[in-house]
Amino acid sequence: MKKLKVAETLTLPNGTIIKNRFFKSAMSETMANRKNQPNQLHVNLYREWASGGTGILVTGNVMVDRSALGEPGNVVVEDERDMDVLKQWAKAGTANNTQIWMQINHPGKQSPRTLSKEPVAPSAIPVGGSYGSVFNNPRALTTTEVKELVTRFITTAKIAKKAGFTGVQIHGAHGYLVNQFLSPHDNQRTDEYGGTLENRMRFLVEIYTGMRESLGSDFPIGLKLNSTDFKDGGFTEEDSIKVVKKIAELGIDLIEVSGGSYENPKMSSGTGEGSDEVFFLDYAKKIKSMVDVPIVVTGGFRSKDSMEEALMNNKTSMIGIARPLALVPDIPNQILEGRYITVNTQRLTTGFKALDKKLGALIGNSYYEQQMKRIAKGKKPKRHQNGWSPLFHTLMLHGPTALLPRRSK
Numbered sequence: 159m160k161k162l163k164v165a166e167t168l169t170l171p172n173g174t175i176i177k178n179r180f181f182k183s184a185m186s187e188t189m190a191n192r193k194n195q196p197n198q199l200h201v202n203l204y205r206e207w208a209s210g211g212t213g214i215l216v217t218g219n220v221m222v223d224r225s226a227l228g229e230p231g232n233v234v235v236e237d238e239r240d241m242d243v244l245k246q247w248a249k250a251g252t253a254n255n256t257q258i259w260m261q262i263n264h265p266g267k268q269s270p271r272t273l274s275k276e277p278v279a280p281s282a283i284p285v286g287g288s289y290g291s292v293f294n295n296p297r298a299l300t301t302t303e304v305k306e307l308v309t310r311f312i313t314t315a316k317i318a319k320k321a322g323f324t325g326v327q328i329h330g331a332h333g334y335l336v337n338q339f340l341s342p343h344d345n346q347r348t349d350e351y352g353g354t355l356e357n358r359m360r361f362l363v364e365i366y367t368g369m370r371e372s373l374g375s376d377f378p379i380g381l382k383l384n385s386t387d388f389k390d391g392g393f394t395e396e397d398s399i400k401v402v403k404k405i406a407e408l409g410i411d412l413i414e415v416s417g418g419s420y421e422n423p424k425m426s427s428g429t430g431e432g433s434d435e436v437f438f439l440d441y442a443k444k445i446k447s448m449v450d451v452p453i454v455v456t457g458g459f460r461s462k463d464s465m466e467e468a469l470m471n472n473k474t475s476m477i478g479i480a481r482p483l484a485l486v487p488d489i490p491n492q493i494l495e496g497r498y499i500t501v502n503t504q505r506l507t508t509g510f511k512a513l514d515k516k517l518g519a520l521i522g523n524s525y526y527e528q529q530m531k532r533i534a535k536g537k538k539p540k541r542h543q544n545g546w547s548p549l550f551h552t553l554m555l556h557g558p559t560a561l562l563p564r565r566s567k
């Protein structure tokens with residue numbers, strides 16, 4: 159049998175060898191307890207994923223500040239209080255020669271009003287769009303607070319390394335805080351963190367360089383970045399390319415491409431352009447020809463052929479996969495052993511159009527959260543035929559406030 163492209167190793171610029179081209183993208187597990195601590199469920203879930211053959215497992219977003227959550231059940235790492243279980247999590251995720259990278263995030267103004275009375279943001283500009291009412295109006299961070307947040311990202315990364323995670327990923331996409339700083343719409347600051355693109359990317363650059371200084375040159379640091387926010391006056395493709403070039407020049411090890419935010423959640427639906435099922439591929443190919451850093455495209459990969467085609471035509475260096483791995487945690491093994499068919503991730507519905515329109519995204523997320531929890535409990539994922547079970551699951555877990563959308567992914 160011809161050797162598959164997905165089976166090839168990848169060497170990161172710092173010399174780290176990734177065993178194959180499968181990259182499990184972040185999916186917030188929402189499994190932390192009320193104190194936002196990771197636990198045995200995280201350990202079990204990542205053990206299962208590691209044995210499924212993926213080269214790099216990125217964790218769901220881990221928050222740097224317990225007063226700023228993106229959703230209930232987020233893991234928070236701001237000090238070493240959970241070191242023991244973090245070590246177990248890292249150990250489980252590195253079994254089978256797997257890399258486990260912690261995704262590090264702060265939601266900024268995308269912290270729902272059920273969780274934040276007054277979220278913080280680069281500027282006091284509310285979240286727009288049809289989900290806007292989910293969030294309280296933010297207040298602008300002071301310059302001192304911005305610097306403190308930079309330190310928090312670096313602290314969390316240092317703890318991740320100490321616990322045995324083999325890399326970290328800065329969440330710079332999907333409308334969260336780093337993305338808010340990059341966006342000329344969301345960031346209208348007049349200090350050194352706002353104005354020109356150089357200033358708007360200062361928050362990201364300081365986080366990155368601070369991490370690099372603390373973690374060393376051989377520790378993988380990745381970035382998840384929007385190709386664009388798909389929003390008038392927001393972070394454009396042109397801006398994105400400039401950020402890619404700058405952060406590549408500074409020595410980032412890998413860039414994952416995504417797009418959208420709560421206001422326009424393209425990360426789960428794609429751009430709708432072109433005939434390919436995979437999102438953001440044209441942009442990825444463009445930046446891939448400009449920088450030497452490995453690029454990962456995430457969104458829409460379902461068939462082995464689309465994965466092979468994207469690698470063959472140099473559109474991406476790795477295959478980013480999220481939802482399918484919550485349904486079939488060993489997709490890589492299945493592909494490498496020639497027994498994979500495909501995974502159906504079609505939207506579940508309740509049968510009531512109005513309800514689906516309002517709660518479709520929530521049902522979608524809840525469905526995948528349910529599956530991750532099943533795997534973590536040693537059960538098999540369960541394919542549902544409609545959206546009622548995920549809806550009840552989230553209601554049981556979070557009460558009626560669950561009916562407010564909780565994340566843009």
Ligand SMILES: Cc1cc2nc3c(=O)[nH]c(=O)nc-3n(C[C@H](O)[C@H](O)[C@H](O)COP(=O)(O)O)c2cc1C
Nearest residue numbers: 183184185186218219457458479480481523526567
């Ligand atoms: C339940 C769920 C949680 C997610 N959580 C995160 C997250 O914490 N961080 C992130 O960058 N993306 C998150 N995403 C987005 C995915 O990483 C990915 O970009 C998106 O699902 C598209 O990829 P896919 O088509 O392979 O699922 C989440 C997606 C889902 C379904």
